[in-house]
Amino acid sequence: MGTATETFYSVIRRQGITRRSFHKFCSLTATSLGLGPLAASRIANALETKPRVPVIWMHGLECTCCSESFIRSAHPLVKDAVLSMISLDYDDTIMAAAGHQAEAILDETRAKHKGQYILAVEGNPPLNEGGMFCIDGGKPFVEKLKLMAEDAMAIIAWGACASWGCVQAAKPNPTQATPIDKVITNKPIIKVPGCPPIAEVMTGVVTFITTFGKLPELDRQGRPKMFYSQRIHDKCYRRPHFDAGQFVEEWDDEAARKGYCLYKMGCKGPTTYNACSTVRWNGGVSFPIQSGHGCIGCSEDGFWDKGSFYDRLTTIKQFGIEKNADQIGMAAAGAVGAAVAAHAAVTAVKRLASKREDVDHNS
Amino acid sequence: MGIQTPNGFNLDNSGKRIVVDPVTRIEGHMRVEVNVDADNVIRNAVSTGTMWRGIEVILKNRDPRDAWAFTERICGVCTGTHALTSVRAVENALGITIPENANSIRNLMQLALQVHDHIVHFYHLHALDWVDVVSALSADPRATSTLAQSISNWPLSSPGYFKDLQTRLKKFVESGQLGPFKNGYWGSKAYKLPPEANLIAVAHYLEALDFQKDIVKIHTIFGGKNPHPNWLVGGVPCPINVDGTGAVGAINMERLNLISSIIDRLIEFNEMVYLPDVAAIGSFYKDWLYGGGLSGKSVLSYGDVPEHANDYSAKSLKLPRGAIINGNLSEVFPVDHANPDEIQEFVVHSWYKYPDETKGLHPWDGVTEPNYVLGANAKGTKTAIEQLDEAGKYSWIKAPRWRGHAMEVGPLARWIVGYAQNKAEFKDPVDKFLKDLNLPTSALFSTLGRTAARALESVWAGRQMRYFQDKLVANIKAGDSSTANVDKWKPGSWPKEAKGVGFTEAPRGALAHWIKIKDTKIDNYQCVVPTTWNGSPRDPKGNIGAFEASLMNTPMVNPEQPLEILRTIHSFDPCLACSTHVMSPDGQELAKVKVR
Numbered sequence: 001m002g003t004a005t006e007t008f009y010s011v012i013r014r015q016g017i018t019r020r021s022f023h024k025f026c027s028l029t030a031t032s033l034g035l036g037p038l039a040a041s042r043i044a045n046a047l048e049t050k051p052r053v054p055v056i057w058m059h060g061l062e063c064t065c066c067s068e069s070f071i072r073s074a075h076p077l078v079k080d081a082v083l084s085m086i087s088l089d090y091d092d093t094i095m096a097a098a099g100h101q102a103e104a105i106l107d108e109t110r111a112k113h114k115g116q117y118i119l120a121v122e123g124n125p126p127l128n129e130g131g132m133f134c135i136d137g138g139k140p141f142v143e144k145l146k147l148m149a150e151d152a153m154a155i156i157a158w159g160a161c162a163s164w165g166c167v168q169a170a171k172p173n174p175t176q177a178t179p180i181d182k183v184i185t186n187k188p189i190i191k192v193p194g195c196p197p198i199a200e201v202m203t204g205v206v207t208f209i210t211t212f213g214k215l216p217e218l219d220r221q222g223r224p225k226m227f228y229s230q231r232i233h234d235k236c237y238r239r240p241h242f243d244a245g246q247f248v249e250e251w252d253d254e255a256a257r258k259g260y261c262l263y264k265m266g267c268k269g270p271t272t273y274n275a276c277s278t279v280r281w282n283g284g285v286s287f288p289i290q291s292g293h294g295c296i297g298c299s300e301d302g303f304w305d306k307g308s309f310y311d312r313l314t315t316i317k318q319f320g321i322e323k324n325a326d327q328i329g330m331a332a333a334g335a336v337g338a339a340v341a342a343h344a345a346v347t348a349v350k351r352l353a354s355k356r357e358d359v360d361h362n363s
Numbered sequence: 364m365g366i367q368t369p370n371g372f373n374l375d376n377s378g379k380r381i382v383v384d385p386v387t388r389i390e391g392h393m394r395v396e397v398n399v400d401a402d403n404v405i406r407n408a409v410s411t412g413t414m415w416r417g418i419e420v421i422l423k424n425r426d427p428r429d430a431w432a433f434t435e436r437i438c439g440v441c442t443g444t445h446a447l448t449s450v451r452a453v454e455n456a457l458g459i460t461i462p463e464n465a466n467s468i469r470n471l472m473q474l475a476l477q478v479h480d481h482i483v484h485f486y487h488l489h490a491l492d493w494v495d496v497v498s499a500l501s502a503d504p505r506a507t508s509t510l511a512q513s514i515s516n517w518p519l520s521s522p523g524y525f526k527d528l529q530t531r532l533k534k535f536v537e538s539g540q541l542g543p544f545k546n547g548y549w550g551s552k553a554y555k556l557p558p559e560a561n562l563i564a565v566a567h568y569l570e571a572l573d574f575q576k577d578i579v580k581i582h583t584i585f586g587g588k589n590p591h592p593n594w595l596v597g598g599v600p601c602p603i604n605v606d607g608t609g610a611v612g613a614i615n616m617e618r619l620n621l622i623s624s625i626i627d628r629l630i631e632f633n634e635m636v637y638l639p640d641v642a643a644i645g646s647f648y649k650d651w652l653y654g655g656g657l658s659g660k661s662v663l664s665y666g667d668v669p670e671h672a673n674d675y676s677a678k679s680l681k682l683p684r685g686a687i688i689n690g691n692l693s694e695v696f697p698v699d700h701a702n703p704d705e706i707q708e709f710v711v712h713s714w715y716k717y718p719d720e721t722k723g724l725h726p727w728d729g730v731t732e733p734n735y736v737l738g739a740n741a742k743g744t745k746t747a748i749e750q751l752d753e754a755g756k757y758s759w760i761k762a763p764r765w766r767g768h769a770m771e772v773g774p775l776a777r778w779i780v781g782y783a784q785n786k787a788e789f790k791d792p793v794d795k796f797l798k799d800l801n802l803p804t805s806a807l808f809s810t811l812g813r814t815a816a817r818a819l820e821s822v823w824a825g826r827q828m829r830y831f832q833d834k835l836v837a838n839i840k841a842g843d844s845s846t847a848n849v850d851k852w853k854p855g856s857w858p859k860e861a862k863g864v865g866f867t868e869a870p871r872g873a874l875a876h877w878i879k880i881k882d883t884k885i886d887n888y889q890c891v892v893p894t895t896w897n898g899s900p901r902d903p904k905g906n907i908g909a910f911e912a913s914l915m916n917t918p919m920v921n922p923e924q925p926l927e928i929l930r931t932i933h934s935f936d937p938c939l940a941c942s943t944h945v946m947s948p949d950g951q952e953l954a955k956v957k958v959r
Contacts, residue, residue, distance in 0.1 A: 064391070087540040096545070098929055167418060174417035251846075251849050256613075257609065257844070282583040288586075291585060291601045293601075
């Protein structure tokens with residue numbers, strides 16, 4: 001990038017951050033990404049030599065929950081991310097400029113930072129009505145999106161809207177709201193799904209790119225493996241109750257008050273790939289299951305159209321074994337021996353990967 | 364020459380046309396066009412909602428118990444308020460009551476949202492309309508400290524603190540990468556604060572950014588996450604278990620202590636930072652009392668924050684309920700959501716089709732068929748609009764009216780209703796605020812008044828949170844740990860057909876959802892939201908909406924820099940994703956247009 005642009009390290013040094021706290025930050029970043037101590041020095045090296053990367057953050061049809069989540073980040077603080085790690089040159093939600101002055105930034109970015117900026121997309125383009133269900137600067141949002149995608153170094157699809165379509169794309173999808181990888185087909189797109197994604201997952205993905213200077217390793221669906229490769233269920237702290245056949249049967253019953261498994265209340269943890277049960281939410285305070293409601297599966301493709309959030313996951317064919325969990329749950333109420341048996345039976349579930357296409361769409 | 368509107372504005376579109384698109388620092392997408400006269404005074408205003416998502420079409424035939432999750436996604440900024448409105452609508456339709464604890468917890472969540480939303484709105488969406496960030500570079504840190512200490516006892520106010528901050532800001536600006544401050548209107552004469560006040564505001568911009576993430580932890584505790592916490596028809600999903608087996612996974616002493624500490628901190632921030640900042644900034648803008656619009660004429664509040672579970676009568680609601688029309692504060696009218704003659708929506712200037720567009724429709728009978736056409740005098744093309752024609756259709760927002768009147772909703776409307784009802788908890792803080800600034804009561808009806816009402820409300824909401832936290836603890840102490848009523852959880856217990864209304868006061872104003880349930884599924888769902896009221900286009904009689912009215916007769920320093928337009932529009936805290944949700948009762952497939 002241009003020689004006039006400063007490196008991340010020199011920027012934070014000038015801002016009074018000591019070398020010691022810089023290294024502390026690097027090791028925290030490495031830890032939060034689940035990387036070993038060796039990675040910390042690689043991060044430090046990257047930050048010492050790289051400038052703040054321009055980020056263009058665009059909004060299509062969405063509800064702004066992704067932006068709201070981003071500013072909740074506890075590490076790094078969003079203040080530090082925006083002042084010291086990236087250069088958030090365009091984001092209609094917080095930028096000072098409006099109208100022509102805002103539009104001018106997009107033109108300038110394409111001219112000055114061709115191939116060097118990150119395009120972050122929140123929401124998605126509707127294609128019905130010539131794209132005019134989402135108008136930006138008098139034109140269809142989809143045009144602006146395609147234009148800015150052309151010269152981007154990398155593209156991030158924030159949240160369920162940009163990644164899968166989310167609520168406005170739920171049946172019958174009246175505006176033909178379309179995930180961005182269906183309109184931008186010639187660039188790698190990092191999908192960071194969730195409604196919204198976890199704040200530290202969002203800042204984690206951005207800082208991964210700015211520190212390692214490469215895209216994170218993605219799974220087959222385009223999601224960063226570091227945050228999305230395991231099910232909520234695999235790391236859920238209530239998993240032992242599932243294995244023991246101890247279930248909440250009704251809202252606010254004794255089992256609910258004891259923190260038993262929410263599977264029978266419709267929890268989608270067993271089919272949802274996300275970091276909620278490990279990273280947790282809002283600085284690690286809680287996550288949906290910990291607060292007594294089942295997971296609604298908000299990081300999964302089409303989660304709005306998989307039946308009620310309170311339907312039990314027995315509709316998933318490969319998950320048939322958990323029909324036994326129902327029966328075992330009743331038997332286990334008083335018998336330790338049965339609970340042990342349940343554990344033996346249910347741990348078999350671990351070996352069964354749930355496949356999306358096997359979900360019975362009963363909506 | 365001009366057109367006189369029935370609600371008292373003279374519109375003249377003969378002068379130079381100014382277009383602002385996108386309007387930034389709002390939720391969603393919107394456009395504003397104004398005409399200015401030879402003195403750069405706004406003589407005509409046109410506000411346009413530029414997005415449509417159709418959530419209610421999507422809700423048809425779904426399980427009513429799921430509706431909260433769908434409608435919550437209408438807005439991620441006022442997250443939770445649509446969910447609360449939705450569970451209230453379903454409970455109203457099915458006759459479901461909730462436990463007292465659930466009422467307290469819901470109030471705590473709703474009030475936490477008010478405080479969070481108001482603080483983030485003021486510092487991160489609105490402040491840059493009043494505060495010149497670049498001017499802060501020339502502030503004297505010592506004088507800044509003296510000024511800060513003269514307005515508040517907030518401890519972060521030493522000369523060294525401001526000097527360090529200024530150094531960081533200076534180096535940020537000198538890096539040439541201005542990020543979100545790029546291309547701002549720095550140096551404009553429309554900015555009136557001295558450098559020292561600007562530096563204080565920048566400091567608090569950053570402090571508020573750090574603090575806001577802690578306020579929402581109250582949602583995380585009760586609802587598992589924020590944005591978009593979880594809710595439940597019949598109560599709340601989080602059980603209470605203070606000291607029994609497994610209490611560690613429920614609302615227990617540690618959780619209650621965390622909530623309490625957050626409440627203490629937000630009360631402190633409201634009273635030592637937010638309100639003093641608004642008063643201090645206001646003192647430099649006392650001569651800029653534009654933007655009143657409809658606030659001195661017609662305002663509407665549904666009321667919210669029920670003292671008692673299941674009692675949504677005006678008497679039980681801590682936020683006031685009522686309508687004022689024609690500027691007559693001596694008469695506050697009752698509001699009835701079920702009365703087909705009160706709330707109606709019109710589409711003559713909206714991109715929808717009615718069989719008879721001279722008439723309005725009550726939300727229970729609402730029709731929505733998109734009809735994207737531009738007026739005859741619009742400039743540009745359908746997919747490259749240069750200028751809209753307000754004589755034709757020009758917005759994705761419908762025009763709701765209360766008994767035919769265009770109404771303003773929001774914190775200012777609520778506080779005017781409370782003031783008119785002579786309620787001391789609303790009247791006294793308003794009177795004190797105005798007296799401290801040596802301003803008359805009429806100054807309340809302005810952009811500044813709207814901004815001040817929001818700050819006063821944040822203070823009020825913080826204290827109410829303390830009240831409901833104490834009430835929750837007292838109730839638990841009295842032996843009641845119940846948080847959900849499951850008597851009618853199973854759809855088999857529901858009537859064949861039912862209809863209901865749920866309402867709240869969202870941070871941005873009056874919000875209601877109307878639902879019809881048939882054979883245990885949603886048959887019809889309609890939301891009329893705050894920005895639909897405030898951002899509405901003209902109606903068949905020619906009444907302009909609250910955004911449009913507020914821009915009228917405002918002088919601009921430089922029409923090329925839309926600072927004054929942004930300042931006044933932002934004072935409403937627009938939420939466009941909210942405003943543009945309408946439904947198609949028969950759920951027909953809407954026309955598809957080929958991708959270009």
